[in-house]
Structures are given as C-alpha cells and as structure tokens.
Amino acid sequence: MASPDIIELRDLGKVYDLGAVQVPALRGLDFVIEEGSYTAIMGPSGSGKSTLLNILGCLDRPTSGAYFLGGDDVAVMTDKELSQIRGTRIGFIFQSYNLIEQLDVVENVHLPLFYQGKDIKDCYDHCAKLAKKVGLGDRLDHRPMQLSGGQQQRVAVARALVNEPLMLLADEPTGNLDSSTEQEILDVLDELHHEGRTLVVVTHDDAVAGRAQRVIRLKDGLIDQDLRQVPTVDRTLSE
Amino acid sequence: MRGSSFLRVGQAGFKSLRLHKLRSMLTMLGMIIGVWAVITLVAIGEGASYDAQEAIKALGANNIIIRSMKPMEDKVQIQGEMQWVSHYGLTNADAARILKTVPGVKRVLPILIHRKNVLHGKRNVDCRLVGTYPHYPSFTQSRIVAGQFVNEIEEARRENSCVLSHDLAKKLFAGENPLMETVTVRGFESWQVFRVKGILEERTDLEKLPKNSNVMGKTLSSNVYIPLSTFKSLYGVKNIDLSVGSVSSEVVHLTEIRVEFGSVEEVIPAMDLIKDALDKGRNGKVDYEIQVPINELNTLRAQKARDTRLLMYIACISLLVGGIGIMNIMLATVTERTREIGVRRALGATRGDITLQFLVETLILCLIGGGIGVVGGWLFATFRHNIMHTTTIVTEWSVILAFGLSVSVGLVFGIYPARRAAQLDPIEALRHA
Structure with missing residues (x-):
C-alpha cells in the first residue's frame, strides 16, 4: 500500500523572464514524494536545483504545470496564501542557519508560530520542548551569537518542527559545518525520519544524499536520475 | 494580521x-x-x-490712558524765545468734557505726578508724588494692603493725608508700622509733611510689561498718593525738575487722564470722539498722546x-x-x-x-x-x-x-x-x- 502523497509535481516548468531572453530553469518535472519519505535532490549548479527548492518551499511559483502540496495546488496561490503555506506546512532548514540575532533560542523556535498569531506565552512549553529535543535544553535563553554552528543549526531544526509541517525542506543543511558536527545534524535528521517526518534535502554532498531513501538527480532542468536506495544508516544498522 | x-x-x-x-x-x-x-x-x-x-489687562481692556506730552513746537520756542516755562498738557476741563460728551464713558480719573523725594527719619527715597481722586484703587485694580485710601472728605478739605505704595513703605519704614506716622515730601520749592493713611499695592504684573512698551513710567513701586486737591494747593501745577545737567520747568495741570468705558466694545468707536473733545480749544497743538490697552493687547x-x-x-x-x-x-x-x-x-x-x-x-x-x-x-x-x-x-x-x-x-x-x-x-x- 503506497503512502499518501505529500507532494506531487505535474509537468512542472519554470522559465525566468529576463526581458530580452527567456531562460528555462525547469523543463517539465513529474514526481511524487510520499509521506514519511526521505528524499535528496542533487545536481550540479545550473541544473535547476535551487529553482526546484524555491518552488517546493513555496518561495516561488512555477510558470507551468502544477504543484500539489498536501492536496492543494500551490502554483496558483497568491503571495499571501503562499506565506500562509510556508508558515504552516513547510519547515525550512537553511545552510547558514538563519536565526534572528535579536531573539533567544525559544523565541527563534517560536517565530513561525508568531506569524500564525500565536503568543509565545501560550506555546512556550511546546517551543522549549523542541529545543530540548534537539539538545539545547540548557540554552533556552541564549542568543544565536552565543551558540556554535552546530547548536545554531539544531535551533533551526527545532524551529522547522514547531508548526508541525507536512515537509521539512533542508538546503545544504551541513554545508557550513565541520564533519563531526555534520554527522550530528544528519543523525538528528535521521531521527526525524524515523519518527515519520517527510524530509527533502537539497545537497551536492554524496555523504548527505547517502542518508536518504531516494535520490533525485537533476540535469539541465530535467530529472536525470531517480534512484531509490537503502540509506547508509540503515545499511550500517543491518550490518 | x-x-x-x-x-x-x-x-x-x-x-x-x-x-x-x-x-x-x-x-x-x-x-x-x-x-x-x-x-x-x-x-x-x-x-x-x-x-x-x-x-495690559491690568490697565484695563476697557480703559484708555491719555497722557500729557510735551509738543515738538515748544522745544523750538524754548530755543527761539528763551522761554523757561512751557505750558502744555491736559486739564481738568478735558477730563470733564470727555466724561460729558463721549458716549460710553463711565468714569474718568485725573492723575498728576511729580518726581519728589520722601523722607522718614533718616531714610530718604526717590518717589513719584501722585495726586489723584479717591476712586484710584478701584480704577486701577490695585489692592489696599493696610489702612485706607484717601477719601472724598480729605479730597474736599485738601488734607495732608497720603497713602504709600507697598514697596516704598517697606523701604521707608523697614518693618515698623507706617500707619498714622508721618513722612516728609521734599521738593524743589517746599517741604511738606503727610500723615500715612494706608498702604497700596499696585498690580505687580505691571512690571512684567514688554520692554518696549510705554504703558507706565518708571519707579512704579515707589509712589506717594495724595488727594489731587491737596497736590494742587501745595505744589500748584508748575513742576521744576532737576535732573543731571539740566533744569526744566513746565506747567502741566494733569499728567494723565484715565478713561473707563462701560464695556470693551465701546472703546475703539469712541476714539475719534475723544480726540474731538481734546482738540477743542487746542488750536491744533498736539500735547497729548492716547494709549489704548485694548489696541496694544490686540497688537x-x-x-x-x-x-x-x-x-x-x-x-x-x-x-x-x-x-x-x-x-x-x-x-x-x-x-x-x-x-x-x-x-x-x-x-x-x-x-x-x-x-x-x-x-x-x-x-x-x-x-x-x-x-x-x-x-x-x-x-x-x-x-x-x-x-x-x-x-x-x-x-x-x-x-x-x-x-x-x-x-x-x-x-x-x-x-x-x-x-x-x-x-x-x-x-x-x-x-x-
């Protein structure tokens, strides 16, 4: 029995209109991402990877085709509706953490809920619980500047989880980290996967992609390769 | 949101x-x-x-002040004809005519002022000797601090009663009670002794007038008030003023006339009539100036x-x-x-x-x-x-x-x-x- 689909792309295309020239970035993508799956998207620069990430994250709209996120066609939504979708259905994890420097750990975790009109007093426990879950229980009132890179990315992971999103969308989540911290963050992502979260990771790093169940490789705006694999963690576990 | x-x-x-x-x-x-x-x-x-x-309000918005002013022509005469005494200014007749002929005028207050010197014991203060009528305090909204102002009887009998301004009383008596004491007013011609009847406080805010305003003369705070009749019988209307480097002598019957109207609205329309009343018998000589507080207030x-x-x-x-x-x-x-x-x-x-x-x-x-x-x-x-x-x-x-x-x-x-x-x-x- 197939898992219900979280994401469905139908002939998704994106053309950048630069006035004089039309630059096609995506030229018709069709794929489905199931709930609870762990997918890595790879490809060389210029392959349309970033464009796809922006569209998946509802930061940008396709110029053709359809993108269903949790059953709704996101391609036709207004800017305001997209903000709402981003705030409720997607959890972003960025390469450079992107925490807000004037806010402490709990406040940073709370931020997506802030834009959903939820007062921090009402969901402090929830935010604090998530911060503890990623191992920052003793740093709830620290500012990002007082944290290491790995710790900051953990806060970002907690922040991505706070609104119970349909999908966690990570863009080179370990790109700024050293290898041991990278493992820590990837372990956190594995753990989330095993909890049943849906993960999409955009990366050019084979080690990161190796943790996923499925690797989609892009080339020139098209799917070059769509490979289902046994994740490396599961491989080590089974050995 | x-x-x-x-x-x-x-x-x-x-x-x-x-x-x-x-x-x-x-x-x-x-x-x-x-x-x-x-x-x-x-x-x-x-x-x-x-x-x-x-x-300006203290002067009364429904008041005007007419002040004697030495006309320009007189100065020429002095030089030409070596005239020592100049005759000019307002008279009691002017005051009476204004009261009688100008509609809306409620009361008039004639005032005659000479600069003098007042003594008590060893103390000696420059002052203004103010001859006026008994309704001076109510007219000028000043306050009687102690005793009484000079009354009608004293005016009629030309008595040597006086009222001191509050500051002058303090300077002259330094804490003693001035009431029923006497002061000596020393002038160029004569020395006169007055019995102190009361102490009057002028409205202090008069001193806060803008610097360029000519609403009141100087030494507001050192005044000796006496009945106008007493003033005239003792000193006449000839005033010899000895200031540094010059002697001047002039005959002025009244230093100023204050005119009170029934209401503020009547003041401005009556100005021409006041001028008419004053110009009668003056042969075009302008020896007065009119000050209108309401005008100054508006300005x-x-x-x-x-x-x-x-x-x-x-x-x-x-x-x-x-x-x-x-x-x-x-x-x-x-x-x-x-x-x-x-x-x-x-x-x-x-x-x-x-x-x-x-x-x-x-x-x-x-x-x-x-x-x-x-x-x-x-x-x-x-x-x-x-x-x-x-x-x-x-x-x-x-x-x-x-x-x-x-x-x-x-x-x-x-x-x-x-x-x-x-x-x-x-x-x-x-x-x-």
Whole structure:
C-alpha cells in the first residue's frame, strides 16, 4: 500500500523572464514524494536545483504545470496564501542557519508560530520542548551569537518542527559545518525520519544524499536520475 | 494580521532596536531635539506673552490712558524765545468734557505726578508724588494692603493725608508700622509733611510689561498718593525738575487722564470722539498722546500669532529633518537586515507583517524620541518657571502638536522603508549576504 502523497509535481516548468531572453530553469518535472519519505535532490549548479527548492518551499511559483502540496495546488496561490503555506506546512532548514540575532533560542523556535498569531506565552512549553529535543535544553535563553554552528543549526531544526509541517525542506543543511558536527545534524535528521517526518534535502554532498531513501538527480532542468536506495544508516544498522 | 497583535509586534520591534542601542539613540536625537524645541520655544513665547497680556489687562481692556506730552513746537520756542516755562498738557476741563460728551464713558480719573523725594527719619527715597481722586484703587485694580485710601472728605478739605505704595513703605519704614506716622515730601520749592493713611499695592504684573512698551513710567513701586486737591494747593501745577545737567520747568495741570468705558466694545468707536473733545480749544497743538490697552493687547495677540506661526514652521522643519534622518537610518537598516527579512518571509511572514514590523520600529523610535522631547521640554520649562522665575507656560496644544507631528513623521517616513522591506523578493533576500 503506497503512502499518501505529500507532494506531487505535474509537468512542472519554470522559465525566468529576463526581458530580452527567456531562460528555462525547469523543463517539465513529474514526481511524487510520499509521506514519511526521505528524499535528496542533487545536481550540479545550473541544473535547476535551487529553482526546484524555491518552488517546493513555496518561495516561488512555477510558470507551468502544477504543484500539489498536501492536496492543494500551490502554483496558483497568491503571495499571501503562499506565506500562509510556508508558515504552516513547510519547515525550512537553511545552510547558514538563519536565526534572528535579536531573539533567544525559544523565541527563534517560536517565530513561525508568531506569524500564525500565536503568543509565545501560550506555546512556550511546546517551543522549549523542541529545543530540548534537539539538545539545547540548557540554552533556552541564549542568543544565536552565543551558540556554535552546530547548536545554531539544531535551533533551526527545532524551529522547522514547531508548526508541525507536512515537509521539512533542508538546503545544504551541513554545508557550513565541520564533519563531526555534520554527522550530528544528519543523525538528528535521521531521527526525524524515523519518527515519520517527510524530509527533502537539497545537497551536492554524496555523504548527505547517502542518508536518504531516494535520490533525485537533476540535469539541465530535467530529472536525470531517480534512484531509490537503502540509506547508509540503515545499511550500517543491518550490518 | 491574523491576530498577531500590535503589542507583540511592538515587543519584537523593541528587541530589534535594543540590539543597536547607540544607533537607535542617535536616530531618535533629531526627533528629541525637534519636539523639545517646539515645546520649549512655545512655552517661552507663551510665558512672555502671558505676562505682557496680563500687564495690559491690568490697565484695563476697557480703559484708555491719555497722557500729557510735551509738543515738538515748544522745544523750538524754548530755543527761539528763551522761554523757561512751557505750558502744555491736559486739564481738568478735558477730563470733564470727555466724561460729558463721549458716549460710553463711565468714569474718568485725573492723575498728576511729580518726581519728589520722601523722607522718614533718616531714610530718604526717590518717589513719584501722585495726586489723584479717591476712586484710584478701584480704577486701577490695585489692592489696599493696610489702612485706607484717601477719601472724598480729605479730597474736599485738601488734607495732608497720603497713602504709600507697598514697596516704598517697606523701604521707608523697614518693618515698623507706617500707619498714622508721618513722612516728609521734599521738593524743589517746599517741604511738606503727610500723615500715612494706608498702604497700596499696585498690580505687580505691571512690571512684567514688554520692554518696549510705554504703558507706565518708571519707579512704579515707589509712589506717594495724595488727594489731587491737596497736590494742587501745595505744589500748584508748575513742576521744576532737576535732573543731571539740566533744569526744566513746565506747567502741566494733569499728567494723565484715565478713561473707563462701560464695556470693551465701546472703546475703539469712541476714539475719534475723544480726540474731538481734546482738540477743542487746542488750536491744533498736539500735547497729548492716547494709549489704548485694548489696541496694544490686540497688537500683542497678533504678534503672538505671528511668532507662534514662525515657531511652528521652525518646528515642522526640524521634525522634517529628524524624519529624514530616521528614514535614512531605516533604509540602511532594511538593507542590513535583508536576510532577516528573507528568513521571516520563508517562515510565514506576509508582506503586511514585514511592513508592520518596520513601520512599528520607526514609530517606536519616534514615540520614544517624542516622549523624551516632551519630558525634556517640560522639565526645562518647569525649571525656567520655578527656579529662574521667568514665566514659562507649557501649552497642551504644543505638546499635542509636537507629539502628533513626531508620530506622523514616523508614519510618513517609516512607510517607505517598510514598503521597501516588504517588496523584497524572499529568494533574493535569503541569498543576501
């Protein structure tokens, strides 16, 4: 029995209109991402990877085709509706953490809920619980500047989880980290996967992609390769 | 805003501004100075104008003062014909004619003043000897501090009774009770002894008149009041004035005539009739001047309105400059925080949320700056009023104006940077270093 689909792309295309020239970035993508799956998207620069990430994250709209996120066609939504979708259905994890420097750990975790009109007093426990879950229980009132890179990315992971999103969308989540911290963050992502979260990771790093169940490789705006694999963690576990 | 209240956006704004305390303070400085300047300048102007208006009101808005004035022609005569004594000025007949012929006139008060010297014991004070009628206190709204003013009987009998002004009594008697004591008034021709009947306090605010005003002569505070009949019988109307380097002698029957009307409205229309009454039998010689407090009051009010308008322009300009400073900083802030804007947008903030965030930050700067300015202006005014004893009045409208302007400046100059922030493409913003 197939898992219900979280994401469905139908002939998704994106053309950048630069006035004089039309630059096609995506030229018709069709794929489905199931709930609870762990997918890595790879490809060389210029392959349309970033464009796809922006569209998946509802930061940008396709110029053709359809993108269903949790059953709704996101391609036709207004800017305001997209903000709402981003705030409720997607959890972003960025390469450079992107925490807000004037806010402490709990406040940073709370931020997506802030834009959903939820007062921090009402969901402090929830935010604090998530911060503890990623191992920052003793740093709830620290500012990002007082944290290491790995710790900051953990806060970002907690922040991505706070609104119970349909999908966690990570863009080179370990790109700024050293290898041991990278493992820590990837372990956190594995753990989330095993909890049943849906993960999409955009990366050019084979080690990161190796943790996923499925690797989609892009080339020139098209799917070059769509490979289902046994994740490396599961491989080590089974050995 | 999907329920996220203004208050919480405000709290978030505070956090952002607290991150750069020095910058926030400097940004506010323009607003602080602007608001402070408006409130302070208006308070100083208001205080000065209040004093002047009170002083003119004290003369009575429904009064006019006609004063004897040496005509220009007389000076020529003195040189030409070596005339020692000049005859000019108002007479009792003028006063009577005004009372009889000018409609609306309720009372007239003739006053004759000579400069003298008054003695008690070893003390000796320069003073003005004021000959007048018993209704002087009610006419001039002065206050009897002790005893009584000279009355009708004393006027009729030409008695040597006198009333001292409060300051003079203090100088001359230094704490002793002057009532029923005697003082000696020393003049060029004679020495006269008067019995002190009472002490009168002129309206003190007369001393706060604007410097260029000629409403009253000098030494307001050292007066000896005696019945006009006594004055004339003892001294006549010839006044010999010995001042440094010159001797002048003149015959003036009355120094001034004060005219009281039934109401303020009757004053201006009656001016021509007053002039007519005075010019009768004068052969075109102008030896008087008419002072109309209501006119001066109106002039003063018009001047104040002009001053206030000028202050408001200055205020508007300074707040404009402050506003531009704030906009400048906010634009820089938006650029600096481009990435933060991108992150917030990615996490679900709408364009409206971003606009509100930056608008609120600008507003907070203006509100705090305005608040500090208001408090600063008020403190300065209070200090000046209570410690430096210069009338300074903080008017409600100046506070409302200054504060209102600072808030509107915040809104006007905040909206552009906020819109710029909101219009940023989240993808571009996230890519920003």
